[in-house]
Amino acid sequence: MRIEHKSxxxxxxxxxxxxxxxxxxxFFVVPLIMTGILTFQSSRYYRLAWTWxxxxxxxxxxxxxxxxxxxxxxxxxxxxxxxxxxxxxxxAYGLATRLGSLRHHVTILITFAFxxxxxxxxxxWILVLDQNGVLNWxxxxxxxxxxAVNILFTPTATLIGMVYNLAVYPIFxxxxxxxxxxxxxxxxxxxxxxxxxxxxxxxxxPLSRPGLYAGAALVFVLSLGAFLEPKVMGGGNxxxxxxxxxxxxxxxxNWPLGAAxxxxxxxIGSASLALSAALTLRRRGGEQGRLSDVG
Amino acid sequence: xxDKDIRDSLPFRPxxxxxxLKGLGAGAVFSATGNMPGFSGNAQAGQSINYMxxxxxNSPSILDPFxxxxxxxxxxxxITDSAGGFAKLAAGAFRDFDLxxxxxxxxxxxxxxxxxxxxxxxxFAEQYAEFYPQFRAPFAPLQFEGKATGLPTRWGWVGPTVxxxxxxxxxxxxxxxxxxxxxxxxICLLDWGDWPIMPLALYAGVDPYKKLDDxxxxxxxxxxxxxxxxxxxxxxxxxxxxxxxxxxxxxxLIGGGTYCTSSLRNTGHDYIQSIVPxxxxxxxxxxxxxxxxGLIANDRDPAIASKxxxxxxxxxxxxxxxxxxxxxxxVPNQKAEALFTAQQKSALQMxxxxxxxxxxxxxxxxxxxxxxxxxxxxxxxxx
Numbered sequence: 001m002r003i004e005h006k007s008x009x010x011x012x013x014x015x016x017x018x019x020x021x022x023x024x025x026x027f028f029v030v031p032l033i034m035t036g037i038l039t040f041q042s043s044r045y046y047r048l049a050w051t052w053x054x055x056x057x058x059x060x061x062x063x064x065x066x067x068x069x070x071x072x073x074x075x076x077x078x079x080x081x082x083x084x085x086x087x088x089x090x091x092a093y094g095l096a097t098r099l100g101s102l103r104h105h106v107t108i109l110i111t112f113a114f115x116x117x118x119x120x121x122x123x124x125w126i127l128v129l130d131q132n133g134v135l136n137w138x139x140x141x142x143x144x145x146x147x148a149v150n151i152l153f154t155p156t157a158t159l160i161g162m163v164y165n166l167a168v169y170p171i172f173x174x175x176x177x178x179x180x181x182x183x184x185x186x187x188x189x190x191x192x193x194x195x196x197x198x199x200x201x202x203x204x205x206p207l208s209r210p211g212l213y214a215g216a217a218l219v220f221v222l223s224l225g226a227f228l229e230p231k232v233m234g235g236g237n238x239x240x241x242x243x244x245x246x247x248x249x250x251x252x253x254n255w256p257l258g259a260a261x262x263x264x265x266x267x268i269g270s271a272s273l274a275l276s277a278a279l280t281l282r283r284r285g286g287e288q289g290r291l292s293d294v295g
Numbered sequence: 296x297x298d299k300d301i302r303d304s305l306p307f308r309p310x311x312x313x314x315x316l317k318g319l320g321a322g323a324v325f326s327a328t329g330n331m332p333g334f335s336g337n338a339q340a341g342q343s344i345n346y347m348x349x350x351x352x353n354s355p356s357i358l359d360p361f362x363x364x365x366x367x368x369x370x371x372x373x374i375t376d377s378a379g380g381f382a383k384l385a386a387g388a389f390r391d392f393d394l395x396x397x398x399x400x401x402x403x404x405x406x407x408x409x410x411x412x413x414x415x416x417x418x419f420a421e422q423y424a425e426f427y428p429q430f431r432a433p434f435a436p437l438q439f440e441g442k443a444t445g446l447p448t449r450w451g452w453v454g455p456t457v458x459x460x461x462x463x464x465x466x467x468x469x470x471x472x473x474x475x476x477x478x479x480x481x482i483c484l485l486d487w488g489d490w491p492i493m494p495l496a497l498y499a500g501v502d503p504y505k506k507l508d509d510x511x512x513x514x515x516x517x518x519x520x521x522x523x524x525x526x527x528x529x530x531x532x533x534x535x536x537x538x539x540x541x542x543x544x545x546x547x548l549i550g551g552g553t554y555c556t557s558s559l560r561n562t563g564h565d566y567i568q569s570i571v572p573x574x575x576x577x578x579x580x581x582x583x584x585x586x587x588x589g590l591i592a593n594d595r596d597p598a599i600a601s602k603x604x605x606x607x608x609x610x611x612x613x614x615x616x617x618x619x620x621x622x623x624x625x626v627p628n629q630k631a632e633a634l635f636t637a638q639q640k641s642a643l644q645m646x647x648x649x650x651x652x653x654x655x656x657x658x659x660x661x662x663x664x665x666x667x668x669x670x671x672x673x674x675x676x677x678x
Contacts, residue, residue: 065676153528236529
């Protein structure tokens with residue numbers, strides 16, 4: 001395949017990118033700038049006051065509880081990423097390599113679960129995890145004490161809800177990566193005497209990394225903004241950033257504060273993604289260096 | 296904030312870049328919510344009303360007869376919190392609406408803020424005459440400098456909501472069980488803005504409706520922290536709270552009251568009751584909430600909106616407004632009382648309403664509300 005290199009001065013290229021660039025400017029850059037402008041105003045008795053000062057930023061940096069919630073959100077998001085990937089990988093691997101003709105049926109089932117309304121699924125968990133819910137009912141019939149599992153309205157319940165709602169993303173990204181792996185490479189590894197374990201870690205896992213990273217990034221970004229799960233299943237225990245932002249906007253009607261916290265969350269999310277991308281590239285560079293040394 | 300400050304911050308100014316931006320912002324909000332006023336499903340109607348209201352006011356059984364008899368199309372924009380509704384109107388959306396039904400303190404603020412019109416009580420004399428004496432003109436909570444900002448439409452009280460299958464009502468004659476270790480992980484606080492804060496402040500001996508000093512705010516912080524310690528969940532969803540109350544996983548809901556009780560009672564759960572605790576150290580512990588409906592101040596013709604205002608407080612419509620699918624609430628129209636069935640009266644705890652009234656503060660916007668909400672937010676973050 002011949003790759004055609006085009007100059008950024010090419011009118012056709014400019015013409016092709018202008019609509020997308022305009023959309024991005026109008027619906028992403030402009031709102032972001034407006035959000036930034038809002039943070040330099042203040043709220044006076046439920047009304048926006050155009051004060052142009054640093055009051056809100058002093059408030060944000062002067063109160064530790066905002067940062068406690070932000071760090072908690074970061075921690076919960078990372079935990080959600082790890083659990084989602086751990087669940088998604090075997091599912092995607094099974095779909096890609098083991099299920100044969102059943103693969104399409106299972107994919108359709110997962111898609112249906114994915115398309116079911118998140119609000120419905122999250123509230124459904126209350127009926128499962130409640131003290132008088134399905135889980136405890138089942139356990140009581142197995143001889144456990146009534147109400148043996150008491151995790152509803154805890155951070156654990158929040159995490160369960162987040163993983164349940166988000167694990168489907170890495171399932172699909174990993175499935176796409178795993179399905180594209182050339183089976184001959186794995187067979188060659190077996191022929192060379194590698195065990196299944198070693199073949200997986202030296203052939204399958206490295207080749208499925210694009211799907212792994214894409215899925216992890218998706219789960220991370222969506223976890224940072226998780227609102228429903230902490231609100232419905234967390235019961236106010238260990239609230240997360242989106243709840244804090246929602247409270248600032250709607251309950252306190254302090255739009256400048258809500259805007260500042262939104263920007264803080266965006267910066268934390270972007271910085272985390274940039275850091276993980278840098279570490280990944282560095283690691284990949286090291287691996288390529290080792291391979292060229294071997295060559 | 297003085298009334299002059301409020302008037303100074305009125306949104307009526309010559310068109311400026313700022314007001315244009317505010318208008319655009321409000322337009323964006325409408326577009327995002329899919330409720331662009333002026334675009335009604337009934338495109339054939341001769342007139343239109345854009346109505347911002349709480350749930351219940353939008354019931355087809357209320358709106359449809361008025362639309363048909365007056366050849367008018369009503370577009371509804373539901374609000375989920377009164378402060379947010381006020382902020383939206385203040386940001387410029389007032390230009391597009393005709394009517395607003397919200398919590399009484401916010402309607403009261405809309406008059407002096409230039410968002411809603413002052414009404415002439417004499418024009419509504421017939422309606423006032425049908426009200427209970429407590430709500431007749433001049434109705435103080437909706438008055439500003441001798442002028443009314445709207446008419447009262449629904450009301451109830453805030454107090455412990457109890458399942459009497461599990462607890463005796465006597466236990467909740469005080470908010471003490473909220474802090475009792477015996478009730479640990481059995482209390483549900485409703486995450487409804489300032490509503491759960493006010494009763495806790497009253498229990499702490501602080502009147503939250505007065506200007507508070509640092510010491511009093513610290514007392515409120517302590518009482519919120521103590522309540523959080525004993526609380527199983529802080530829930531914003533009414534259905535979750537009601538489910539927990541019925542199955543006993545919540546022994547009491549704090550911050551709700553009749554708003555989360557009556558619909559359960561109306562569907563047969565008459566063992567659920569909301570009461571008002573007895574005065575503590577001379578301080579009343581209950582809170583009366585009230586919703587009101589006002590006419591929005593803009594250059595649109597208020598005649599049809601004014602007609603709707605009279606319509607929604609009329610006895611027959613008041614009954615429909617009182618008994619909705621989601622919630623059941625009291626109404627100020629005394630003549631409506633005769634139209635309720637015995638079951639509906641029982642659901643609304645009508646035999647108890649004046650006892651609750653006598654032992655309650657009337658809910659207004661607390662001067663230190665933002666301080667209290669900030670404290671709530673800080674203590675919540677530490678949970």
